[in-house]
Amino acid sequence: MKGIYLAGNFHKTEKAIKTISPSNGEIIDEVSLAGEGEIERALGAAWEGIGKEIPRRLFFRLREVLSRRAEEVAQLIAMEQGKPVTEALAAEIYPSLSYIAFLEEKGEEFIRDKDMPPEEPMFSGRRGRLIMEPTGITLVISPWNYPFAIPFLDIVASIFASSPVLFRPSSMTPLVGLKIAELFQEAGFPPFSLQVLITTHGDAERILREPRVSTVKFTGSFEVGRKIGAIAGEELKKATLELGGKDAMVVFEDANLERAVNGALWAGFMNAGQTCASVERLIIHHEIASSFLETLKEKVDKLRVGDPLEDGVDMGPMVSENQREKVLSMLKGGEVIAGGKPIEGKGFFMQPTLVYEPPEDSPVWQEEVFGPVISIKTFKTEEEALHLANNNKYGLTASVWTKDRERARRISEKLEAGVVTVNDHLSSYAEPSAPWGGVKGSGLGRSHGSFALQGVLQPKYIMEDFSRRKKLLWWFPYGEKNIRIMLLASRMLYGKGKLKALMELFPYLGRLLKEVGLSSLVSSLGRLIGL
Numbered sequence: 001m002k003g004i005y006l007a008g009n010f011h012k013t014e015k016a017i018k019t020i021s022p023s024n025g026e027i028i029d030e031v032s033l034a035g036e037g038e039i040e041r042a043l044g045a046a047w048e049g050i051g052k053e054i055p056r057r058l059f060f061r062l063r064e065v066l067s068r069r070a071e072e073v074a075q076l077i078a079m080e081q082g083k084p085v086t087e088a089l090a091a092e093i094y095p096s097l098s099y100i101a102f103l104e105e106k107g108e109e110f111i112r113d114k115d116m117p118p119e120e121p122m123f124s125g126r127r128g129r130l131i132m133e134p135t136g137i138t139l140v141i142s143p144w145n146y147p148f149a150i151p152f153l154d155i156v157a158s159i160f161a162s163s164p165v166l167f168r169p170s171s172m173t174p175l176v177g178l179k180i181a182e183l184f185q186e187a188g189f190p191p192f193s194l195q196v197l198i199t200t201h202g203d204a205e206r207i208l209r210e211p212r213v214s215t216v217k218f219t220g221s222f223e224v225g226r227k228i229g230a231i232a233g234e235e236l237k238k239a240t241l242e243l244g245g246k247d248a249m250v251v252f253e254d255a256n257l258e259r260a261v262n263g264a265l266w267a268g269f270m271n272a273g274q275t276c277a278s279v280e281r282l283i284i285h286h287e288i289a290s291s292f293l294e295t296l297k298e299k300v301d302k303l304r305v306g307d308p309l310e311d312g313v314d315m316g317p318m319v320s321e322n323q324r325e326k327v328l329s330m331l332k333g334g335e336v337i338a339g340g341k342p343i344e345g346k347g348f349f350m351q352p353t354l355v356y357e358p359p360e361d362s363p364v365w366q367e368e369v370f371g372p373v374i375s376i377k378t379f380k381t382e383e384e385a386l387h388l389a390n391n392n393k394y395g396l397t398a399s400v401w402t403k404d405r406e407r408a409r410r411i412s413e414k415l416e417a418g419v420v421t422v423n424d425h426l427s428s429y430a431e432p433s434a435p436w437g438g439v440k441g442s443g444l445g446r447s448h449g450s451f452a453l454q455g456v457l458q459p460k461y462i463m464e465d466f467s468r469r470k471k472l473l474w475w476f477p478y479g480e481k482n483i484r485i486m487l488l489a490s491r492m493l494y495g496k497g498k499l500k501a502l503m504e505l506f507p508y509l510g511r512l513l514k515e516v517g518l519s520s521l522v523s524s525l526g527r528l529i530g531l
């Protein structure tokens with residue numbers, strides 16, 4: 001049995017859950033479930049670290065530990081979640097390494113204190129300062145489909161920003177979650193940095209309501225995301241919600257056909273289609289549809305489905321029997337032109353599937369399937385393509401496939417999605433500086449890049465005035481003169497008739513010098529003459 005990670009050590013508890021291999025349905029191990037006492041200890045340990053800067057060399061060490069243990073981690077991901085080892089390396093471990101390196105190189109610039117000289121002439125001579133500060137513990141709740149990279153990036157960003165993390169992995173992939181703890185432990189991170197607890201859903205909600213938790217980074221389904229968002233709203237916590245997707249891939253008649261077919265194949269079936277940004281809707285120009293589909297179907301039939309730990313396997317199992325049943329139940333409407341069946345035997349394998357021309361309002365076209373299924377529709381005009389792509393509750397990522405740069409730009413700007421790629425799909429996840437997140441039902445806020453840091457920090461603005469003035473123009477006592485001065489100043493600085501307003505302000509010069517100061521007057525004149 002594997003223990004939870006608490007204050008720098010692994011602890012076994014009385015209750016445990018089982019984790020199951022999707023390749024054969026057998027129990028891999030048992031993992032301790034945190035109780036009330038452990039949750040309180042984890043919160044206490046994390047609270048110790050609020051605002052404490054972690055030595056930057058530890059991030060270098062973490063990178064070194066992860067790259068050295070990459071194969072072991074990738075094999076565990078393959079065993080517990082089911083994606084092939086190559087994919088675990090390419091889509092989970094490589095982006096994690098690259099993100100740590102990005103933070104080491106660029107992170108400081110986003111979180112360091114900044115001078116912000118006031119723009120308003122009345123405040124000229126004052127000093128403005130911006131501090132980005134952590135205000136509490138970050139709760140990371142993550143899904144099973146990328147059990148390593150998704151929480152890892154959130155955790156690293158939050159700890160980099162001096163906000164300790166309480167991480168609750170998916171109960172489907174707890175071993176991978178605890179592996180993250182092992183890496184942080186080996187890299188020598190202080191015990192307050194990271195706590196990894198397997199909890200019930202009820203306890204996860206209670207942790208979110210805890211006053212010491214200031215931020216939640218949730219990745220998961222639309223339905224649970226709304227629930228988490230509602231709690232965060234009620235308790236006024238910062239929330240980043242990375243939710244489901246129903247990505248559209250729009251292929252124009254001038255696209256590089258072979259590349260587009262290979263792209264659809266990969267982005268539709270990698271991770272057995274269990275990726276938030278999988279191509280679930282393929283929207284093809286009618287002139288190329290038949291040749292496109294013929295080649296795609298040939299390649300789909302040749303995909304090698306099997307044990308993700310074995311060499312030469314392209315697609316592993318679905319994560320669970322439930323998930324497979326849910327996906328199979330959604331194959332209604334449209335013509336199944338490839339696959340469509342479970343694969344008999346041990347494990348939760350399913351054939352990669354193509355569904356042709358389902359009705360626009362059918363669940364397979366509208367709802368997130370989250371399995372190895374691509375639905376296909378054809379279009380004649382750009383407007384039709386955009387309508388098909390945008391007429392959906394989700395908006396995570398989308399892609400345009402064409403050789404025409406103008407068209408690519410035009411369509412990208414009109415697609416309702418948080419990320420758009422041209423002649424590629426979902427790869428921008430591995431660009432560490434790029435924001436990741438969606439619009440509409442796909443969520444709120446952004447992760448990755450500097451956006452992940454902003455997501456856990458609160459800006460604090462400090463304005464300093466060390467002038468000797470005893471009173472400011474807009475303080476008490478109020479009177480007719482104040483009204484007159486404010487009206488003239490508003491006109492002079494921001495309205496019409498500036499010079500006339502300036503002349504009319506002359507009689508008040510003495511008071512202005514006393515109550516706003518010379519530097520504000522000079523700065524106001526500068527603005528007046530456009531300096």
Ligand code: NAD
Pocket residue numbers: 141142143144145146150168169170171201202204205219220221222223224225227241242243244245275276277368370396437438442443
């Ligand atoms: P899920 O919403 O069922 O669960 C997500 C996490 O929340 C899991 O750890 C789960 O145990 C936990 N959870 C569930 N109910 C909870 C509750 N009431 N309180 C607290 N925690 C609770 O999603 P899933 O099945 O694990 O993952 C698949 C979903 O995640 C898909 O919809 C997929 O599109 C989405 N996803 C989105 C992104 C993204 O970047 N936008 C990335 C990966 C996955």
